[in-house]
Amino acid sequence: MNATLSADPTRFVLINTSHPGNVGSVARAMKVMGFSDLVLVAPRFADVLVQEDTIAMASGAADILARARIVAxxxxxxxxxxxxxxxxxxxxxxxxxxxxxxQLFESLAQSAHRVGLVFGSERYGMSNEDVYRCHAVLSIPTHPDYGSLNLAQAVQLIAYDWRQALGGFGVEARTADGRLAGIEAVQGALRHWEETLVQIGFLDPAAPKKLLPRLNQLLNRAQLTEEEVHILRGIAKAVQKRRG
Incomplete structure (x- = not known):
């Protein structure tokens, strides 16, 4: 095999691509799912990989374009x-x-195959001859009345399903306000508030009843971020300082 080929085990192949923007969008879709090996077969424009629209639509995936190859x-x-x-x-x-x-990816992911995902022209799809060169046909389930997908959309959907079949990526626990606090951080805040509530006379350590477990459940339901835990501990600290 040519030494210039990428080590990426999955290759995305675009045949007779017409629109430079689609090439850039495909590069972006690939990078989002962790793939990098892109090959274009006889695109409409020989300089498509460096055209302004291509680079603009790649939006941060210019490295995919830089490694991409054009073949006949x-x-x-x-x-x-x-x-x-x-x-x-x-x-x-x-x-x-x-x-x-x-349906296919579930079993294909367990194999040792080097996989090529082939996409046809925006104008007329894949020719029969090109389809016959392949081992399987992928058909994305769409609404029966309208199944037309943009090239980059099709690549994104298939890239996502293939990445999921390969094990996917972990999702970091995060809210719009920041990363969620860990259990240790929440328990630390609870202990801090316990000390404060005893100090101000709100909690009787000899007869705590179920106050602390209820507060614990309240904090758990709140799904506190790290910043929110810092705020709660800062309030407790300020109260203790003032009482002291």
């Missing part, structure tokens, strides 16, 4: 690929079997 045929684009998936809105009468992405 699908055969060249699939060099080193052991399992190629075509994308088509409607099944062919003859050719590889058609699957929904999730």
């Amino acid at each position: 045929t699908l055969e060249e684009a699939l060099e080193g690929i052991s399992f190629a998936c075509a994308t088509a809105m409607t099944p062919r009468d003859f050719g590889p079997p058609t699957h929904t992405p999730r």
Whole structure:
């Protein structure tokens, strides 16, 4: 295999792409899902990877464009690929079997294949000859009355399903106001408030009843951020200082 090929185990192949903006959007969609190997087959514009619209729509994924390659045929684009998936809105009468992405990806992710995901032209999709070169056809389930997807949208959906099949990415616990506080931080704030409530006479340590467990549940329901925990402890500290 050519030494210049990317080490990324998944390759995205675009055939006869017409619009530079779509190439940039595809690069962005790929990067969001952690993929980097992009190959264009005979795009409409030979300089599409450096056009202004392409770079603008890539929006931070210029590194994907910088590593992308342009080749003349699908055969060249699939060099080193052991399992190629075509994308088509409607099944062919003859050719590889058609699957929904999730249906196929569940088993494909357990294999040792180097996977190629192939997308046709915005104007006419994939030719039968190109589909026949692939091992499977992917058909994204859409509303029966309107199944037209923009190229970048199709890439994003399939890239997401494939990344999920490969294990996905973790989601950091975070709210609009910041990162959620850990259990230790919340318990630390609760102990701080316990000291303060005893000091001001609101809590009788000899007969605490269920005040602290109820406060604990209140804090848990609030889903406090780290900043909010700091605020609560700051209030407790100020109260203690004033009482002292």
